[in-house]
Amino acid sequence: MLREEHHFLDTETVEKVSRTFKALADPTRIKILHLLSQEECHVNHIADVLELTQSAISHQLAYLKNAHLVKARRRGKTVYYSCADQHVLKLLQMTIEHQKCS
Amino acid sequence: MLREEHHFLDTETVEKVSRTFKALADPTRIKILHLLSQEECHVNHIADVLELTQSAISHQLAYLKNAHLVKARRRGKTVYYSCADQHVLKLLQMTIEHQKCS
């Protein structure tokens, strides 16, 4: 196929797509999203369940929030997080499922 | 939900899933896979079309081959690459499509 016959992705699309996959490319973030797909959780609960420090979790939640993959809700001292992007959640679940049977 | 009531992903699954997403998390690899989804290509053609060096392309193809996402076929001096994982290709295409309409 000649150069001009190809279908090209514009830079912006490529960047956005790579950002989406980057968010899903880290074990801690995968575990967090998988947990939040089961229920809304507060920060310390996530840290307890996943056996990671509060700081590590908080940093990753900030990352995920910035990427619009989770949303936060404050209730007194506690901040509850939940999934905010069903499409990305679906990508994750598809990939987990596919992994299991391969 | 209590710690023991959660559905946990085992370490191996998380690692594999994150490796899959990592492969898709780089702009160059996204462009290569998108190109290979259109046709089998040889290394220099990919480099020409994407306007990147032969070395950069070759390194990324080695990465993708190692991850079993592409396969290679030699024909004389030329090596032709093509996609080897329809599932991962589907993930990529879904994400590209979703990106466009959002």
Added chain:
DNA sequence: AGAACATATGAACATATGATCATATATTAA
């Protein structure tokens, strides 16, 4: 065998990433 071409690969380098530690901020209770 030697030249020419296509691809692969190792080293080096700059940047990105993720965890930890210390500390800041926010909220509630005493």
Added chain:
DNA sequence: TTAATATATGATCATATGTTCATATGTTCT
């Protein structure tokens, strides 16, 4: 207001990542 609790955040550090340059390997043609 002070103490206690929950979360956020900046700095630091070790490691990972992606590109480039130089060069090696593999193949074909003369």
